[in-house]
Amino acid sequence: MKTFNVPVIYRSPLISAIKNKRKGQDKMKKDFTPTLLDFGAIRILLARHFGFCYGVENAIEIAFRTVDENPGKRIFLLSEMIHNPHVNNDLLDRGVQFLMDTSGRQLIPWESLLPEDIVIIPAFGTTLEIESKLSALGIEPLKYNTTCPFVERVWNKAEQIGNKNYTVIVHGKPKHEETRATFSHSQAATPTVVVKDMEEAILLGEFISGKKDASTFSTVFKGQHSEGFDPAKDLQRVGVVNQTTMLATETQAIADYIRQVMIDTFDLSPEAIPERFADTRDTLCYATNDNQSAVLGMLKEPADLAIVVGGYNSSNTSHLVELCEEKLPTYYISSPDKLRSAEEIEHWDFHHKQELMTTDYLTSKNPVTILLTSGASCPDALVEGVIRKLLSFYGVEQQADEIISQL
Template identity: 65%
Template sequence: MSISLLKNEQFQLYKGPLLPLALILHTMKSFDVPLVYRSPLISAVKKKRKEKDRMKKDFSPTLLDFGPVRIFLARHFGFCYGVENAIDIAFRTIEENPGKRIYLLSEMIHNPQVNADLEASGVQFLQDNSGKQLIPFDSLTAEDIVLIPAFGTTLKIEKQLRDLGIPIEKYNTTCPFVEKVWNRSEVIARSNYTIIIHGKPTHEETRATFSHAASNAPSIVVKDMDQAIELGKYITGELPSEQFYTDFKHQVSAGFNLEKDLQRIGVVNQTTMLASDTQAIADYLKEIMMSHYGLDENNIKERFADTRDTLCYATNDNQTSVTGMLQTEADLAVVVGGYNSSNTSHLVELCEEKLPTYYINNEEKILSRDAIKHFNFHTTMELVTENYLPGKEPVNILVTSGASCPDALVEGVIKKLAGFYPASRSIEDLVDILNNQE
């Protein structure tokens, strides 16, 4: 058998309250995504896995056995609900509005191919990823269309666009799971909790979430566990209060009062962060509150809000799938996705802990059998590694991709790797086997 499903029951899906929403959304709506982003091979794999594992409990990889090279494909990868929703709205908007000026606030998603395709269709970007203005808002008119990207945007920008008479609701592609974080923040804000956001301070989604949270409650961004530990020392008074506003400069809401605004807290996240990191930060701060205020599990809600239901199902699935995939003995891993994609970089981070990992954005980065150009997200530089493929057969390669990466790019990478081995089975043969498999 050239294709098999590797069973391992220890990798279980997070069964928090978020799962029903994910299932409801997937049941209610399908998306019209351009065929150029689809892949016959990946579609066949995902269809077969869904048939065999409808409850999404098996996180072991799929083996694509080409003979001299064996590809172990993560259980979940590629376009998530929010990305497909954004792409559907964007290309439908272009099709339905010929001759109109169409703008995007910034990149629709963090994938260079998708954004290049949108630009080729006439869409112009108003800002870059850091929020720098490329086209002034005052050049827009009420007749123009402005697409809100999947990351969402700030309340200030929403108001600017509305004041220009631009109907942003119709063209808002904000991911519903990002909006879920905003809604949950609003709910706990009503109970006088301060909002702590685990995220990258300059990321579009974090800037948007911070804006929405800060409109309802004192808010602060922590970028990692080190900053969470530092914040804990301000809660307990171990660090002087005057240092706080320097350490968290540009990461706290206006008027933040250290003495009173850290007495009741809740933790939410940028949905593309490592779910395990967010949970670890929340657990750490919860312990700080329990110890500092003499609380236990029965009364911790007096000081700490339960926000576990804000973890994104797709981020969790993709990360858990990498954990499952890494249980397989392999020679290397290849992760495909945009180099500014937060969720993709975290998949790379997980793989790097176990084996040589190559982060690429398309098959062209695989220069030859002997050399690969890949991205080091720690230094934000590309480098070339030689002799990345071992001189043995079969070679075992783990493959996954980020939530904004088209399946067609993953197939392209697999096809190129298999092409270095003349005795390999063809992609078409594997698709036929999958489609005819009982």
């Protein structure tokens, strides 16, 4: 796989050494057991896969190269390039400006842009409507495009099945930048509807089966369907694609559920299923799969708590937190600074969108065992920082350097 020129400030000698050793031992990435870092009084189980994915490194390389190659020019990002505050703040510090926030609210008027300005498309991609707006302003919309190739693969699959007269069902968060972009590209080719979870998939299934009155569809899925969507006509043939950062198991469960609804509604034989339901399994992102599988592998080990590092508006990170929360006390932090002391940790409750302070999070057990992972947009340097901060509470921080020399 291609390697990228990512600023050294995001790299970590410790994490790189660990990842390189695991890669050498497991080239096919079949082993999802964590790496044990045993420091005596504290034991850290580090997930097999975590941190920057292909799409994030691609976006970072393009964005920083664009800044370096265009001194003196005004450079804008449509919105946050990735969902990590450290990377976005580094770009802001270098003079890049955001045109919108992550919800799509305008921060800088379109009318203020000039044809010579540079506009970078974030890793989530953007809508066809925004591409047209940029073109109308004399700005080539895709000249500085950091859209993740795996997001574009979802768009291509949506267009492919749309051209075969399937309606596209997008599993995603309706307000997320990636889902908004995927919806825009999909609805250009075929009727499209967004479902955010299994509950909404079940509701959609009731429209497919006729259990729900078609006249209520536009109310139930308000703001989540293409214009003129007719459930009586447009739910005859369907396929499911996803926002690439969703829980892979949930996407698969939704696809399996809709598939079964189609079988039951239309009394399909196994051979006839493709006539009504498109196979779209290849839209699941490899990094999402690997990182989530690594967390599941990590959770098989006995531990006292889990720490997940990443931006608080990161979808893929929040799903790693969800998985950990099912088994252990879990703390979602954005940086090592959130580890206030051995007694206090400041962490994000993404369910209620608030930051909490918890005391006595490091149990009185000796040794204490901590599961540690991070989201796909989190720099490895932050994970090393978390490890070193934890070790400092036990007076063994120097042992991190010893591990590097031993690997």
